[in-house]
Amino acid sequence: MAYSEILFMFVAGVTIISALGVVVSKEIVRSAAYLILALVGVAAAFSLMDSLFMAMIQLLIYAGAVMVLFLFGVMLTRKEAPAKRRRLLSRTNLSYLILSVVLFFLVARSGLMDTSVLGGIPGPVSAIAPSLYTEFKGVLYALAGLLVTVGLGAIYIVKKEANEGKNA
Amino acid sequence: MTGDFLSLASVVGLVSGNLILRLIAVAIVAFIVVSIGSLIEIYIERKFWARIMSRYGPTEVGRYGSLQLFADAIKFISKEVFTPELADRTIYDIVPVLAVATSFVVLVAIPFDYAVSSLFPSSFHPSSFVISNFDPSLLVAFGFFAMEPVLVLFGGWAGGSKYTLIGGFRSAAQLISYEIPLVLSFLSVVALTRSLNLFQIIEVQSASWPFLILELPAFVLFLIAMLAELERTPFDLTEADSELVAGWNTEYGGSKFLLVYLSEYIRAFAGSAIITCLFLGGWVGPAPIPGLVWIFAKTIVVFTVLVWIRAAYPRVRIDQMLNLGWKVLVPSSVVWLVLTPYVANFAVVHHLLTL
Numbered sequence: 192m193a194y195s196e197i198l199f200m201f202v203a204g205v206t207i208i209s210a211l212g213v214v215v216s217k218e219i220v221r222s223a224a225y226l227i228l229a230l231v232g233v234a235a236a237f238s239l240m241d242s243l244f245m246a247m248i249q250l251l252i253y254a255g256a257v258m259v260l261f262l263f264g265v266m267l268t269r270k271e272a273p274a275k276r277r278r279l280l281s282r283t284n285l286s287y288l289i290l291s292v293v294l295f296f297l298v299a300r301s302g303l304m305d306t307s308v309l310g311g312i313p314g315p316v317s318a319i320a321p322s323l324y325t326e327f328k329g330v331l332y333a334l335a336g337l338l339v340t341v342g343l344g345a346i347y348i349v350k351k352e353a354n355e356g357k358n359a
Numbered sequence: 360m361t362g363d364f365l366s367l368a369s370v371v372g373l374v375s376g377n378l379i380l381r382l383i384a385v386a387i388v389a390f391i392v393v394s395i396g397s398l399i400e401i402y403i404e405r406k407f408w409a410r411i412m413s414r415y416g417p418t419e420v421g422r423y424g425s426l427q428l429f430a431d432a433i434k435f436i437s438k439e440v441f442t443p444e445l446a447d448r449t450i451y452d453i454v455p456v457l458a459v460a461t462s463f464v465v466l467v468a469i470p471f472d473y474a475v476s477s478l479f480p481s482s483f484h485p486s487s488f489v490i491s492n493f494d495p496s497l498l499v500a501f502g503f504f505a506m507e508p509v510l511v512l513f514g515g516w517a518g519g520s521k522y523t524l525i526g527g528f529r530s531a532a533q534l535i536s537y538e539i540p541l542v543l544s545f546l547s548v549v550a551l552t553r554s555l556n557l558f559q560i561i562e563v564q565s566a567s568w569p570f571l572i573l574e575l576p577a578f579v580l581f582l583i584a585m586l587a588e589l590e591r592t593p594f595d596l597t598e599a600d601s602e603l604v605a606g607w608n609t610e611y612g613g614s615k616f617l618l619v620y621l622s623e624y625i626r627a628f629a630g631s632a633i634i635t636c637l638f639l640g641g642w643v644g645p646a647p648i649p650g651l652v653w654i655f656a657k658t659i660v661v662f663t664v665l666v667w668i669r670a671a672y673p674r675v676r677i678d679q680m681l682n683l684g685w686k687v688l689v690p691s692s693v694v695w696l697v698l699t700p701y702v703a704n705f706a707v708v709h710h711l712l713t714l
Contacts, residue, residue, distance in 0.1 A: 250506065
């Protein structure tokens with residue numbers, strides 16, 4: 192077995208263990224730390240699969256930016272996870288079950304059928320842009336519309352609160 | 360002599376054939392470069408800053424106080440290693456180490472190894488030895504640069520004190536909001552060179568002009584955003600001494616504080632080196648001086664300018680800082696990004712891209 196495969200196994204192991212840690216950990220900031228470790232592990236897995244671009248995007252956006260927003264929320268609450276035992280047939284366990292079935296099918300799909308590289312062009316980073324802006328431009332427009340809507344909505348909410356604050 | 364040379368050549372052959380050995384060699388090169396770089400930086404910070412303020416700075420230890428840094432390092436190491444009672448032990452201990460590690464990894468993407476290996480004869484040929492010439496090297500640098508806010512938040516939270524927590528929140532808010540103009544302003548360089556490879560960006564500059572001239576607005580925006588990212592003085596409200604003791608690293612002491620301090624200077628060195636590569640032409644220079652000297656000297660000059668700014672400007676308030684980021688830097692970097700194609704046409708750089 193090549194050393195890159197051993198390395199990949201190690202990275203995958205760390206990712207899985209820290210993903211479990213997110214769920215199991217009692218303290219919520221610890222869960223966030225495990226989540227960061229899992230995201231960094233995914234980035235490392237990307238880079239071991241010769242996709243450094245995806246790895247760095249993962250690091251820059253998820254581990255760097257999104258997690259900071261999570262942490263802002265989490266650290267301000269300082270709530271510990273409920274310590275009491277759950278019943279076996281609770282809603283939480285049902286949602287875990289549904290999520291794991293969905294995940295199983297996702298993994299099985301990528302394992303059984305052939306998935307393709309973005310736009311079917313494996314290769315340099317510069318090949319991503321033409322594929323993204325021609326073949327997938329519908330998806331791009333939809334995402335852009337969604338982002339603009341979300342941004343406008345956020346501004347609306349903030350403005351409303353600021354006005355209320357002025358009146359009070 | 361010949362025997363020595365042959366063994367040297369065979370060692371080089373062995374090292375350049377094996378990726379892991381190459382990585383280790385490059386890491387050693389980066390370590391030496393950054394050690395010398397940070398020493399010079401801290402000395403400049405002390406001495407140059409002091410001279411601007413009509414002080415002498417360190418004078419006692421060594422000639423012109425040059426050994427003061429070593430004395431400081433020994434002092435930090437010999438202090439007691441402690442953990443505050445309210446601290447989260449694991450996270451508290453691991454954050455300084457990770458801060459140094461992530462700051463250090465940024466240097467892998469910066470072509471110091473090319474500059475070093477081009478000093479040696481052809482057996483150290485750059486193409487067989489250089490590791491920093493890979494495709495999204497600029498993105499790698501910023502990917503690891505972007506890990507800092509997470510570490511700052513965890514460091515501030517794990518200290519167990521309200522000052523470190525508030526300092527951590529301030530730092531993270533600042534780092535996150537200035538990452539956007541930082542990335543937008545270097546995107547215009549990327550659009551001009553059509554490459555995320557710092558190597559290629561420098562080569563395009565060597566064939567045309569340095570981007571300091573072609574991309575002056577982007578350079579100014581990038582410099583301001585980088586100042587904020589390095590939390591240096593106009594933007595050092597995360598360490599506002601009178602309000603927050605010392606920001607998120609208040610509870611760190613002894614050798615852990617040494618690591619935090621070191622990571623700040625490694626980040627400053629890496630940031631100056633990125634500015635050098637993106638806008639000042641990296642190892643390229645007019646006189647026949649080795650590239651290593653050029654890239655190193657330019658980095659130090661950029662850092663000196665940062666110290667100069669630190670001495671010249673007062674600290675901004677947090678609302679001024681956020682307004683500057685969101686209302687000035689982000690819109691103007693977007694506008695400049697839109698204007699960049701015209702600059703490219705004007706400067707006729709696109710024919711150089713087949714290098």
